[in-house]
Amino acid sequence: MTVQESGAEPRSAGMKDVAAAAGVSLGTVSNVLNRPDRVSPATRAKVEAAMAELRFVRNESARQLRAGRSRVLAYVMLDGSNPFFTDVAAGMEDAADAAGEGDLSLFLCNSAHQPSREAAYLGRLEQQRVQGILITPVDPDAPLLHEIAHRGTPVVVVDRTPGGTAHCSVAVDDVYGGEIAVRHLIEQGHDRIAFIGNHTTVGQVRDRRLGALRALRAAGLEPDHLVDLTTTALTVADGRGAGERLAGLPASIRPTAAFCANDLVALGLLQTCANLRMRVPEDLAIVGYDDIEFAAAAAVPLTSVRQPRRRLGRTAVELLLAESEPGHEHRQVVFTPELVVRASTLH
Amino acid sequence: MTVQESGAEPRSAGMKDVAAAAGVSLGTVSNVLNRPDRVSPATRAKVEAAMAELRFVRNESARQLRAGRSRVLAYVMLDGSNPFFTDVAAGMEDAADAAGEGDLSLFLCNSAHQPSREAAYLGRLEQQRVQGILITPVDPDAPLLHEIAHRGTPVVVVDRTPGGTAHCSVAVDDVYGGEIAVRHLIEQGHDRIAFIGNHTTVGQVRDRRLGALRALRAAGLEPDHLVDLTTTALTVADGRGAGERLAGLPASIRPTAAFCANDLVALGLLQTCANLRMRVPEDLAIVGYDDIEFAAAAAVPLTSVRQPRRRLGRTAVELLLAESEPGHEHRQVVFTPELVVRASTLH
DNA sequence: CCTCCGGATTGAAAGGTTTCACAAATCTGG
DNA sequence: CCAGATTTGTGAAACCTTTCAATCCGGAGG
Secondary structure (H helix, E strand, C coil): CCCCCCCCCCCCCCHHHHHHHHCCCHHHHHHHHHCHHHCCHHHHHHHHHHHHHHCCCCCHHHHHHHHCCCCEEEEEECCCCCHHHHHHHHHHHHHHHHHHCCCCEEEEEECCCCHHHHHHHHHHHHHCCCCEEEECCCCCCCHHHHHHHHHCCCEEEECCCCCCCCCEEEEECHHHHHHHHHHHHHHCCCCCEEEEECCCCCHHHHHHHHHHHHHHHHCCCCHHHEEEEECCCCCHHHHHHHHHHHHHCCCCCCCCEEEECCHHHHHHHHHHHHHCCCCCCCCCEEEEEECCHHHHHCCCCCEEEECCHHHHHHHHHHHHHHCCCCCCCCCEEEECCEEECCHHHCC | CCCCCCCCCCCCCCHHHHHHHHCCCHHHHHHHHHCHHHCCHHHHHHHHHHHHHHCCCCCHHHHHHHHCCCCEEEEEECCCCCHHHHHHHHHHHHHHHHHHCCCCEEEEEECCCCHHHHHHHHHHHHHCCCCEEEECCCCCCCHHHHHHHHHCCCEEEECCCCCCCCCEEEEECHHHHHHHHHHHHHHCCCCCEEEEECCCCCHHHHHHHHHHHHHHHHCCCCHHHEEEEECCCCCHHHHHHHHHHHHHCCCCCCCCEEEECCHHHHHHHHHHHHHCCCCCCCCCEEEEEECCHHHHCCCCCCEEEECCHHHHHHHHHHHHHHCCCCCCCCCEEEECCEEECCHHHCC
């Protein structure tokens, strides 16, 4: 009963072949695929048998060509090895699964901070006529994003607040996040606090620092109670380096607490403390940012500012899907972060 | 000079429109795109101007339809939030960039351990006629993979060793990895060693444990010098739990060292030690597996078995691209892991 | 002046699916 | 047994690009 025994695959079978094998017309095969209820059970069975026999695989390119748009969403992530972004992506997957009824896939693209790679992905995605692009861009104000949106592919900016209102976006209130972190430290009795991060280069970090200053002001402390330890990036190594500089300060002016621009930095700092026998939180209290899984898993569990990562991702997808609705207006959604207090700040 | 001012985009321009606008034939536009040297500078300029004017975006679906194959690779990853896999993916990106001359993109799909999601992605990718699929499967012996490969889409299995020789694969020698880990512990004077992991359910973990036993045997120790603390998965929480069980053992039989099936478990164990005031490595030496970035960044930097993660990814892509060569034979590449010794095992 | 040549351009076919107006077959109820 | 409604099935057009054989043209060589 098998149809062929030769080893070499004939060029893969299309609907035309299926139609011929089943003795029906092309249109009927299409109906079996797309509107099974419009076709009698008997013919449907015949067609399905033929499809199995011929190992028919639907040709997505042809479908898309006809349809004009694909059923694919893509997230161009800034850094695939940062747990923060993978969690955001997980939220997107959930939303895509839920919304698409199995008919919507999410592809991930990692720009790894490289503008050229980001541009290459964007170009490919646009040519692919994807249903929409989610992106945490290297540069939130790059004109390419506007162009793409303007040419008709919906774009949602994630975890960045683009200057204008040209796209939908989701973000977290970083000023507030900085504020609650430092307010907590002040409440714990600290009044000389290190800020560790690259606030001169990254907008997010600048905002967190502004929040820190606001908390000081609210407590009646001068801005110089915030001691800047500037890093070049936000890696564990940067945290270690900052820790050494911190330890090198004379005890009279050394901060008793540190607010780190992200958890990686905080973990690096924590490691230096362990090396130098500084006790956490007794000698130095530490607050991180992001509340990645490893923050809770550290030797001294880290107090951290939690961002609703999965929620961020889910919302981004929802905004994206809403773009196709008739009278769509771009929305800027801002979430509020939350302080998670753990041992690194509690005596 | 602009062509239209109305707000609504007319359905996006195709090559036909460009040809009309430039006053040339369709074929010429195609030549400008694909074989620019075959076209005179003058006409090329005209055509390029028209493309810019009309905001022409090439339609990838139509290209693919004609070409029969796309220039996309995809990695279906088992767990997007495990740094191990994101590093493997980074290696793949490098290789794809290098090999494709900007003409090959890698998309990431996260199955998150869910067979249904994995199957959905595989179906979509096959229908998309991607150039090849890289996958760390939920179940390495699932028949679906064979079917796909058999229907003509190249498949490379990553970090798993499928039973047969039906695909190319890249993996790491887990038996050897287990062996060097435990040999190291033995050399440090330990002779009662805990093994922490889910070796009954995961092939990789089973192999690591086999290696551990082999090291014991080589040192003339009985297998019962390995104390199994079985976990349900390999998370930080599992590590914490195992740590508590370990601490609960009577001192007379309590192991003085632990070999953890991955770094997450080791980090969890380390945290419990910190809580319970067990010193590492004095009271308990710890070896992890994978050497993720956080292993080095832990409060007590972890000794760990390093897998060549990026190399794994690069090689996988190379194997995949080699599949299209004429007389291709499937290859099983196995890498050798390497022990990275840090403070968690050194007095 | 004619032929031939090579570079530039053209036109048509092909690739696999979806859609839609339409034909055929079957059923409803009078 | 018939008109009309309903259910099934058909055929052709359309989607946009690439490819390739064929045509066109100006110029070189005879």
